[in-house]
Amino acid sequence: MADAPHPEPHTDENTTDTDRAIADILAEMRTATSEHAVELGRRLVDLLDRRNALAATRTADIAAIAEGIDRAVHALDDAASSAELMRRACERAAELCSADKVVLSRLDGDRIIPVAAFSADPDTTPALPAGFGLPAGSPEARALETNTVTVGSQIPAELRETLGANGFTIVPVVVDGTAASLLHVGAVLDGSRRHALGVFAEVLGGHFERVGLESRRERQTALLRESARRWTGDDAPPSHGALDLAPSQADRDAAEQRLLEPLTEREAEVIRLILTGASNSAIAGELVITVDTVKSHVKRILRKLGATNRAELIAKYQSPAR
Incomplete structure (x- = not known):
């Protein structure tokens, strides 16, 4: 093209x-x-x-x-999920660029997968087209190569029904330093609005990072809470003897608070490998770090998760079904 x-x-x-x-x-x-x-x-x-x-x-x-x-930008600030963020991104990009149609797609290798769309027509619900390949020399390829806002006139056939056929502007959205998605705007933008779209795409990439971190943190917290309940006796059968050895609620709360000190992303990678039975040397090779660094991570993990050694960590941290 x-x-x-x-x-x-x-x-x-x-x-x-x-x-x-x-x-x-x-x-x-x-x-x-x-x-x-x-x-x-x-x-x-x-x-x-x-x-x-x-x-x-x-x-x-x-x-x-x-x-x-x-x-x-303010409309993106309180988006609570990736789905909501994608929907708002399409709506606000359309408003910012005075465009009637916008499509947001994720990148999967050399394929473009539409994931959200917006149409200014209230009676029209835009249908998401199927994914399509990334043609060499296309505006999409040039936008990704240069990481810039690019104007095109020949819209990909897969997007014509959703985006229209009168030219378009495209910008990559970068997440964690890598182009993760593309934003197609169904209008040929002038210099000022192209610049505005570029600024918006930069901010959108930052919000995708934020939502991703929050999602990972929530999953981690849920896992740690579940571990805390198991380790502090919530799932243990009731005592039938005269002496009740179950921990008190205060003990449970204290243990749970200790267990909820969040793991770093690197510590999460280390514990994933520990639970497979990998040695410190194997972990160091997998993560391309030194054995001494692995040992430091293991010490912090044991402290955060309330285990005295690797064997106890594996026994307590793995779910019973594993």
Whole structure:
């Protein structure tokens, strides 16, 4: 797909034309007769007024776009899940770019998988098309190669029904340093709005990272709470003897609080390998770290999870079904 670069907005074109006309008049005035110089002066005043008006319009446009970016970013702040974040991203990108249709896709190797879409038509629910390959030389490929906002005219066949057929703008969304998704906007954007879309995509990538971390933290907390319940006797059968040896509620609360000190991502990787029975040397080789570093991680894991050694950790941390 060969796509010619899209021109800058008409305001920029008009400003350039006006500046060129002003320069021509100033050059002509150097050799003009007195009578002709008066006429050239009138034209020069008109052109200067026109340039000032264009500059004011440009400033107002930029201010409006900045406000749009601010609204779009704030709309992402309290998204509680990836699904909600994707839906809001499509809606706000459409508003920011004054576009009727937007499609957000995730990248799966060399395939593009649409995962969310927006249509400004309230009577239309956009259908998500099937995934499609990433053609070499396409606007999508160029956007990923350069990590920039790219304008295209030939929309992929799989997206035409959802996105329309009148040109589009695309930007990669980077998560943890890697392009993880693509945002297709069903409009050919000018320079200012392309810049705004790029800023929005950067912020969106940060929000995907945030939601992912929160999701992992919630899963980890749930696992630790379950372990705390098992280890503090919540699942043990009731005592039938005269002496009740079950831990008190205060003991349970204290143990659970100790167990809920969160593991780091590296510690989570280490404990995953410990539970497979891997040795410190094997763990070091798998994670490309030193054996001494593994030992340090193991000590912190044992302390956080309330185990005295690896055997106790494996026995208590693995679920009974494992």
